[in-house]
Amino acid sequence: MDNHRIVLANRPTGLVDETTTRIDIVDRPTCGDGEALIKVGIVSVDPTIRGWMNDAPGYLPPIGIGDVIRAGGTGLVVESCSPRYSVGDIVYGTTGWQEWAVASDASPYAVLPKGMGVDLPTVMNALGMTALTAYFGVTDVGAIKEGDVVVVSGAAGATGSVAGQIARVKGARKVVGIAGGPDKCVEVVEEYGFDACLDYKEPGLRRRLHEACPAGIDMYFDNVGGEILDDVLANIAMRGRIVVCGAISQYNATPEETYGLKNTTMLIIRRARMEGFLILDYVHQFPEAQMELAGMVLSGQLRHKEHLVEGLEHAPEALNLLFSGGNHGKVLVVVDPSVTLE
Amino acid sequence: MDNHRIVLANRPTGLVDETTTRIDIVDRPTCGDGEALIKVGIVSVDPTIRGWMNDAPGYLPPIGIGDVIRAGGTGLVVESCSPRYSVGDIVYGTTGWQEWAVASDASPYAVLPKGMGVDLPTVMNALGMTALTAYFGVTDVGAIKEGDVVVVSGAAGATGSVAGQIARVKGARKVVGIAGGPDKCVEVVEEYGFDACLDYKEPGLRRRLHEACPAGIDMYFDNVGGEILDDVLANIAMRGRIVVCGAISQYNATPEETYGLKNTTMLIIRRARMEGFLILDYVHQFPEAQMELAGMVLSGQLRHKEHLVEGLEHAPEALNLLFSGGNHGKVLVVVDPSVTLE
Numbered sequence: 088m089d090n091h092r093i094v095l096a097n098r099p100t101g102l103v104d105e106t107t108t109r110i111d112i113v114d115r116p117t118c119g120d121g122e123a124l125i126k127v128g129i130v131s132v133d134p135t136i137r138g139w140m141n142d143a144p145g146y147l148p149p150i151g152i153g154d155v156i157r158a159g160g161t162g163l164v165v166e167s168c169s170p171r172y173s174v175g176d177i178v179y180g181t182t183g184w185q186e187w188a189v190a191s192d193a194s195p196y197a198v199l200p201k202g203m204g205v206d207l208p209t210v211m212n213a214l215g216m217t218a219l220t221a222y223f224g225v226t227d228v229g230a231i232k233e234g235d236v237v238v239v240s241g242a243a244g245a246t247g248s249v250a251g252q253i254a255r256v257k258g259a260r261k262v263v264g265i266a267g268g269p270d271k272c273v274e275v276v277e278e279y280g281f282d283a284c285l286d287y288k289e290p291g292l293r294r295r296l297h298e299a300c301p302a303g304i305d306m307y308f309d310n311v312g313g314e315i316l317d318d319v320l321a322n323i324a325m326r327g328r329i330v331v332c333g334a335i336s337q338y339n340a341t342p343e344e345t346y347g348l349k350n351t352t353m354l355i356i357r358r359a360r361m362e363g364f365l366i367l368d369y370v371h372q373f374p375e376a377q378m379e380l381a382g383m384v385l386s387g388q389l390r391h392k393e394h395l396v397e398g399l400e401h402a403p404e405a406l407n408l409l410f411s412g413g414n415h416g417k418v419l420v421v422v423d424p425s426v427t428l429e
Numbered sequence: 430m431d432n433h434r435i436v437l438a439n440r441p442t443g444l445v446d447e448t449t450t451r452i453d454i455v456d457r458p459t460c461g462d463g464e465a466l467i468k469v470g471i472v473s474v475d476p477t478i479r480g481w482m483n484d485a486p487g488y489l490p491p492i493g494i495g496d497v498i499r500a501g502g503t504g505l506v507v508e509s510c511s512p513r514y515s516v517g518d519i520v521y522g523t524t525g526w527q528e529w530a531v532a533s534d535a536s537p538y539a540v541l542p543k544g545m546g547v548d549l550p551t552v553m554n555a556l557g558m559t560a561l562t563a564y565f566g567v568t569d570v571g572a573i574k575e576g577d578v579v580v581v582s583g584a585a586g587a588t589g590s591v592a593g594q595i596a597r598v599k600g601a602r603k604v605v606g607i608a609g610g611p612d613k614c615v616e617v618v619e620e621y622g623f624d625a626c627l628d629y630k631e632p633g634l635r636r637r638l639h640e641a642c643p644a645g646i647d648m649y650f651d652n653v654g655g656e657i658l659d660d661v662l663a664n665i666a667m668r669g670r671i672v673v674c675g676a677i678s679q680y681n682a683t684p685e686e687t688y689g690l691k692n693t694t695m696l697i698i699r700r701a702r703m704e705g706f707l708i709l710d711y712v713h714q715f716p717e718a719q720m721e722l723a724g725m726v727l728s729g730q731l732r733h734k735e736h737l738v739e740g741l742e743h744a745p746e747a748l749n750l751l752f753s754g755g756n757h758g759k760v761l762v763v764v765d766p767s768v769t770l771e
Contacts, residue, residue: 146700
């Protein structure tokens, strides 16, 4: 039986195009001792995947040429040679963009509880890696506190929409989003309950941030980097915290195109902090955070939206949606619709 | 009796020149209730003064046109109308660049203990604001720990030379300075005991930092900002800390000339932190820190060097020394050599 996989053919210089990846057909893997064979249901499409395609240092090694594209995913255990997994389990792990995956000691999977009342796309969005990134970014790195004025960029995206809502639950006085275009801004306010949303495609973002947050920005959850980060730095409050989660505006940039940040001296003037983090450092705290996130979903405090793309072969185009801003919500690719959590 | 004062005449755009300040002669102030009249002995010359000359937001308001240049200084109490000060006390406070100053509730002074075995220039350098800035930057913001690899820019300067030595006392495994020119680099290694010093005027600083710190930089004490900060970001270690103390390379820059920082995404990759601070926030911890610094001076663990300039009228030129790199050690202007601590 075949395993269709999407592998890296050439390293892209800007956006991913038809030469970047190719479909590779190999034999379905077998289940070795201590392993489990997984039929992949849904795979995730995240900006960080674009970073792994570069031959550059990162928090994980680059994806090798000819290797399957690294990605989180969920699937069904169809064969188990390990006491950790049972046939019929729905599991979450680093499946990659392929039809069949193998759980092993080197690539462990979490078994998802059934009967939670949430479906698989919801788990991958509101309880998945992007939501966990939002959770630990806001609570731990950003040290959110009662009364904070919070700004979130990429506010219509999978991480940003959750970050703003968690900030609200944790006591933020005002939550302002930044997103691209009027449709997304409406979505951020109406669907995700932000107090306001600024369209960065309109001029004068720095001034509009000042108008929205006249006493300054206490916490900024940054998904985009570049000029927007500079505009926020100009408006940072005394002892403000900038959670450096991502820099999607810069991932496709060549060294010459990379934006040069001019306002970091505001860190001195406002005694502020800019800090990066990696969600993998929090892995032991995931179960507890996911319980809390599930509670927020079920109580309606955490609204979420999935942008489903059908068919593994469309995953590369789906990745570009994130950079063109063409997505609404968490982008997921349905590899096999028969795999469900119910 | 006259009080010669140096006041701000025009806001500079780059370096200070002869049109920036003028000498203003007013009557000697009198001692009101709760005040003390101070004959100024030595005033300090620090990069931050240049920042206060701009009409821009800062941690303190800009110096007004016609106002005396704000600066720390030491002096002798010649008349006291306050129980806090006695005639003959040597005091430390914000004297400004002038011959006579007034201690008041709004501008309090610290009375210096006599018989410490250190002279007045040493107090203003190794126990003064720049040394305190180094102390709290390294210990609190930088959270120095045993075994750290530390890099300090402006390493021959008043703050940097002290920062590196404190890092050493607190257990740093390696202390590397960055300074301008071979003479300063020799001074940093031979006088201040750094393990190495890199001349930023030579090409390839990024590569040389990598060679000096192959496992990455755990803590960077930044006095200069700009391109050197970018080179350090490229070499930051996992969980590295960047103490943003100053940005002397940028203080004279117009908005167009301001350097754009390109490597802040390394904060994500290395889960690193960049944090600004203000020494005034630590004012209640000053006495304890000064005791510790005095101990380091007396035991020979903290080497220091003062660059004395004679005559109040030379203070503006002395300020430019800091930006041309023409100074060796802490720049102090001797206003009245008869004021001493012995």
